[in-house]
Amino acid sequence: MRDALSILASATILPPSATPSGDYRRRNRHSTTSTTTKPRPKPNPKQKPQFPASSPLLSSPRWDHRQRLTYYSQLASKLAEDGRFEDFLMIAESVVASGVKISEFLALLKSENVASGIVRVLREGKLSAAVDLLNNGIRKLGVEPVLLFDAVAVESLKAECRRLLKCGEVERLASLMEIFAGFQFPIKELVEPSEVINLCINKRNPTAAIRYAQNFSHAEVLCCSIILEFGKKRDLLSALKAFEASKQNMSSPNMHSYRTIIDVCGLCGDYLKSRTIYEGLLAENITPNIYVFNSLMNVNSHDLNYTLDIYKKMEKLGMMADITSHNILLKSCCLAAKVELAQDTYKRIRELESKGVLKLDDFTYSTIIKVFADAKMWKHALEIKEDMVLSGVIPNTVTWSSLISACANAGLVEKAIVLFDEMLQAGAQPNTHCFNTLLHACVEVCQFDRAFRLFQCWKEKGFQQTISNDKLKNADKFEAVDRMTEMGVPHRLCSHLTMRVPFRPTISTYNIMMKACGTDYYRAKDLMDEMKTFGLTPNHISWSIMIDVCGGSGNVLDAIQILTSMRESGIQPDVIAYTTAIKICVERKKPKLAFMLFAEMKKYQIKPNMVTYNTILRARSIYGSLQGVQQCLAVYQHMRKAGYKPNDYYLKQLIEDWCEGVIQTECQNKGQFASHTTDFGRQSLLLEKVTEYLKDSNGSLFIDLRGLTKVEARLVVLAVLRKIKEKYAAGNSVKDDLFIILGQQQHGARATRDEIGVRDAVTRLLQHDLALQVYETGSRSGNEPSRGNQGSPRSSGLDLEVVENGSLAETSESPTRRPIALQRLVVTRESLHHWLQRRTVLSKR
């Protein structure tokens, strides 16, 4: 125990003699808002203070009881304010030991000083130790610490909370709250809980949010909403942290938080994580509840097999799958487009219903309707509607929407409109979503006028409703209906629209309508402006549609310009916007612009996708020149590097067409080979070779046909010949024989059938179709009539067994190379000359 004297000595406070007791005033403990001061309540006169003799100061005859108490409470207040809670407690203990009631002491204590002392140690980061001390010390004196804080203290604490809120000091705020919650203080009074939680979420501080939430009795619910909020912000990492933090201080696993984090995984697109979480539960031998199972199935619903596995797992555990589980299973079938499985599932659910186990709901019916809608089975969809009505489930807006799209997807606009009408008759409230479906139905079948009439009519009626409410006079109404009927809107539809379809368009509405503009760029532009008057901002899709509409009107340059407008309006063009623009260029036969845009994508680091590549490669007919083909091949290589499978149909077509162009007029039966299709797995080799041989840098007259089929070999030879021809036309004559490697033979082994096939096909092409002079050589190089062989046969990227100057591996140290002899064809330079002179003008394609 420390000496009270030393405490007094260090306390910077005036002796009580300088403080007239009657003058001492303190603020009223019970006032909540008023800051005015009141005289402090007089101590109970019956109270006879008994100060122990051991405390000389307390028993000093110079002071009366009240003076002493006032002095010590002031001293204690000061000590608390300085954060010296140990000393503060010692005073309190001495006072109590002297026989004074603690409540009397507390009544005199300046509790705002205690509060600010706590704030002070909080700022110094030494809060918890100090508070533990205070908490225990005060409790030991038989008082709840909450009594330390009166209205004034609460006000100062509130102010501190507001300050911490404003500064975004969530950690400190959470600490403060934890402490006061520990005092059994109603912390809800200090600051609005949602404000604290929102701040923690905005500050991306999941642990502070959870720490705060755990001070409340409904912590589980709060923790779940925190996890969900992070999910809504697509911040899975923080959500997971919140989830982990919420597991602390939790006696039993909280299934609610498990299902929430699983839902959040779905929101954030990380379905694999949801599986990990589920497996974690299993590993701990915890059986998830049905909500966890349903959420897991839902998050993984795009993976039918997994969903089915979970469904079976539930069965194995003897857990009754409820209607939600079944609905999710149906949804999974729907996403996988497994119509039959969906039908079976639907039947099974119906059976369960007839046994009284389940009750089908609007979700069930709407989902199976969507299955049929997607499969264009509109009749089946309508049958489900009958089932639904018979079992007494009322179709809702979503059900009607799905039914309308069932007809729309099948191209039945009339039926879609009849259904819409029926929906209104049935008293269902259509919403914008539903209206969009209907408008889209019209656009899908190119009934643009009809889309506009409906749109116009919806807009007018919607306005009237909002402007004049229901005060619309009957006469006006009839007039409006007449006008709409004139516009071709069904009469019944008009009257319903007049009554209750408010016009609340979305971006989608305008996007659909912009599509309905076809190639009328100015109309689409007007719609875009109109959209802004409704407070809607065009999105990526709007801009892409604008590019399409503008380009469709033939205005390629303006269409490209839209990419810039888009960027200027704050929306970075995405891969779709660029692909659309490239499509326009290709359609309008502007390959150079298309390639320019393609290059621009690289500049803006927009990765082309399969559609982009196919779009730019599509217009093969417009690339007639070697340069064009080279550009295409470069795109092709780019594509492979980006990891796309080289199964490109267009490019093969391009090469075939271009190569065949060599003999277009010389060979009548050219279709014979061109009609063959090489199988996709082998194309990469073919295309690689063509790409290699067509490079400008590759000047050698050398072709390696090993590994190719005869159709492919023919293409490669034709490609090289075509290149020679184009080079010749540009003034480069042939200076060498053309070497063609067919295959290799080990010692006396016979050539394979394939190799013979290739040799025959190529020989026939060269000799018969093109009348070139060809001879075959199977022996070692050097035996054929030599012409210096300047063109090096070594070609980059190809591993050849031929070394320079035609001598085969004489200097090689590898013994395995020695016996290899190359089967090759040689096309003489003279005959190539003749061939070139025969047709110096390239056939125009």
Place this chain on the structure above:
DNA sequence: ATAGGGTTAG
């Protein structure tokens, strides 16, 4: 406490 519908590029 659970789930569902419409729009963009081949």
